[in-house]
Amino acid sequence: MICYKCGAQLDSSESCPNCGTKIKLYKKIIMASNAYYNAGLEKASVRDLSGAIDSLKMSLRFNKRNTDARNLLGLVYCEMGEVVAALTEWVISKNYQPKDNRASFYLDEIQQNKGKLEAVNQTIKKYNQALLYCKQNSRDLAIIQLKKVLSLNPKLVVGHQLLALLYIQEKKYELAKKSLRNAGKIDVNNKVTLRYLKEANLGLREQNSNKKQKSDELVSYQSGNETIIQPKYLKDTSAFGTIVNMIIGIVIGVAITGFLVVPGVRRSAQEDANKAVLDANNIISSKNQSIASLEAEIEELAGQITNMQIAGEDVTSQVNSYDQLLQAYICNENGDVDAAGTALGMVQQAHLSEAALQVYNTINGKVNEEYLDILYKDGYNAYSSEDYEAAIEHLLKAVEIDISYQNGNALYYLAQAYRKSGDLESAKPYYQKFVELFPNTERAATAARYAE
Amino acid sequence: MLWSVALNNFCIDKGDYRIMINFEEELKNFKPSLEVEEAEQAIYNHELVDMTDMMQEMLHEIKQGI
Numbered sequence: 001m002i003c004y005k006c007g008a009q010l011d012s013s014e015s016c017p018n019c020g021t022k023i024k025l026y027k028k029i030i031m032a033s034n035a036y037y038n039a040g041l042e043k044a045s046v047r048d049l050s051g052a053i054d055s056l057k058m059s060l061r062f063n064k065r066n067t068d069a070r071n072l073l074g075l076v077y078c079e080m081g082e083v084v085a086a087l088t089e090w091v092i093s094k095n096y097q098p099k100d101n102r103a104s105f106y107l108d109e110i111q112q113n114k115g116k117l118e119a120v121n122q123t124i125k126k127y128n129q130a131l132l133y134c135k136q137n138s139r140d141l142a143i144i145q146l147k148k149v150l151s152l153n154p155k156l157v158v159g160h161q162l163l164a165l166l167y168i169q170e171k172k173y174e175l176a177k178k179s180l181r182n183a184g185k186i187d188v189n190n191k192v193t194l195r196y197l198k199e200a201n202l203g204l205r206e207q208n209s210n211k212k213q214k215s216d217e218l219v220s221y222q223s224g225n226e227t228i229i230q231p232k233y234l235k236d237t238s239a240f241g242t243i244v245n246m247i248i249g250i251v252i253g254v255a256i257t258g259f260l261v262v263p264g265v266r267r268s269a270q271e272d273a274n275k276a277v278l279d280a281n282n283i284i285s286s287k288n289q290s291i292a293s294l295e296a297e298i299e300e301l302a303g304q305i306t307n308m309q310i311a312g313e314d315v316t317s318q319v320n321s322y323d324q325l326l327q328a329y330i331c332n333e334n335g336d337v338d339a340a341g342t343a344l345g346m347v348q349q350a351h352l353s354e355a356a357l358q359v360y361n362t363i364n365g366k367v368n369e370e371y372l373d374i375l376y377k378d379g380y381n382a383y384s385s386e387d388y389e390a391a392i393e394h395l396l397k398a399v400e401i402d403i404s405y406q407n408g409n410a411l412y413y414l415a416q417a418y419r420k421s422g423d424l425e426s427a428k429p430y431y432q433k434f435v436e437l438f439p440n441t442e443r444a445a446t447a448a449r450y451a452e
Numbered sequence: 453m454l455w456s457v458a459l460n461n462f463c464i465d466k467g468d469y470r471i472m473i474n475f476e477e478e479l480k481n482f483k484p485s486l487e488v489e490e491a492e493q494a495i496y497n498h499e500l501v502d503m504t505d506m507m508q509e510m511l512h513e514i515k516q517g518i
Contacts, residue, residue: 004504029503064502084486088494121488128484135479162482169475192481199473 001030033063040069044076049157049187052076067097074106080187081156083110083120123153131162139166150182157183157190164196173203318351325356328363341371345397372398376410383413388421399430408438412447419450 001010004026008018015022040055053076059069074089087110090103097103110117126149133142146163150156160183167176177200183193219232324346331340344364352360379394395414398405405411411434418427431451435444486494 004508025507026504029507032503060502062503064500064504082485084488084491084494087488087491088486088498091491091495092498092500117488124485124487128487131479131482131484134482156485158482158485165473165475165478165482168473196473 001027029062033059033066033069035059036062037066037069037072040076041072043189044072047187048189049076049080050190050192065096067093067101067103070096071102071106074103078106079155081120081123081153081159083117084124120153123149123156126152127156127159127162130159134162134166139169142166143170154182155186157187157193160186161190161192161196164193164200168196168199168203171203171207173200173207176200177204314351317348320346321348321351322356325352325360325363328367329359332363332367337367337370338374340367341375341397341401344368344371345400368401372401372405375401376406379410379417380413383417386420388417391417392421403433404437408434408441408443411437412443415447415450424450 002008003010003016003018003021003023005021006016006019008016010023010027011017014024036055036059040052040059043049043055044052053073056069056073056076059066060073063069070089070093074086074093077083077089078086087107090106093103094101094107126145130142130145130149133139133145143163143166146159146166150159150163153159160179164176164179164183167173167179177197180193180197180200183190184197187193219230221228324343328340328343328347331337331343340363344360344367347360349357349360375394375398379391379398382388382391382394392414395410395417398410399414403411411430415427415430415434418424418430428451431447434447435451438444
């Protein structure tokens, strides 16, 4: 302890050893300050922060130079989220005691972390803004703002209290209680917190009793010596009731599944199937188109092949005709009239060129007469010898070259050869032809008779 | 229960035992918190008169009176 006048160190005497000032009352003031400081420290140690603040302020009222009290007060303010108030106390403390002061350490801590200080400053500004919203009756905005503030600075006791007050006003007592519990964790004996908590509890009780009154109608009656009190609308919680409820629940579930879920699943399955069918149809259609085009191509190619075959056949036939014409010419030169005539019979005049046709006509003119004569003679001789097969062979060739040869004799004997060989059916057309060509002859009557 | 009833006997309005919070009145108790920019002013405005100062002034007045 130092003298308040001269600053000299005091002893146990009632006056200053240096300046002689009476210090009895001064000592009492200092002792009172220290007593309040001790009380404040005790309260701070059990987290009664608001109580500690009262005690420490009282301590400082007695002795403003009580550095420990001031530093502790700053610490308590800091713990309650009031950082600037804490800074104020520490600055004043450092001012009164520049050396060997714990406040220097606290101030250095804050100065080193300027970002955090700025963040805390922002939360304080938001809190002040929220308070302004409350005064402007914008409670919703205030609640939103306070929630933001408390998420950034959860130690701000006044923030929790203001939020609780807003919730109580909105009759959201549960939320108010939650906010007040958070405030209570920081400052356990805060009067405002406790008062609001009591209000919230009363409010909750009222809300619950109102709900209870609507449904809680009791009926009491005597049963022998006992008084039975039961709710008016007694719920049957027996097993039967439970089973019935379960069955109803199952039925409802099945109905919901049947009417809502299954049609949807079926519809989607059908859509998938339709889509698959459509895709398949598209594929089939495209395949059909390609098949049709390929078939058309095949047809065209087959036609081309046929044409080429025909052309080939024509060429073959043409070549054959020329071969036969050549053969006929050679045979004629060799005097083999029969062979020449046979060869000429196989020539197709349509395939011959003009020059070749002339040759054909020349040879034909020469060969025909002799050939026909030979054919007729051979045929007649064979007929006469009853060699009808040979007769038919020779006479048929003759008739094919000249149907009227020998005034129809070749035709007549041919028919006769067929008839006599037993083939009347083959003979009949030749008989008919003979009647048509030579009607007024003696043989025509005979032929007519056989032709019928 | 008995404590609450006894306490309420000290209330001015005995008709209602329930403590009602008046929102507007409570709101008045909430003061804006100090911001960093206001710290300097707060330090200057801080009350720094303690009992020792008052005692010194009293003694001074007494001496002057004498």
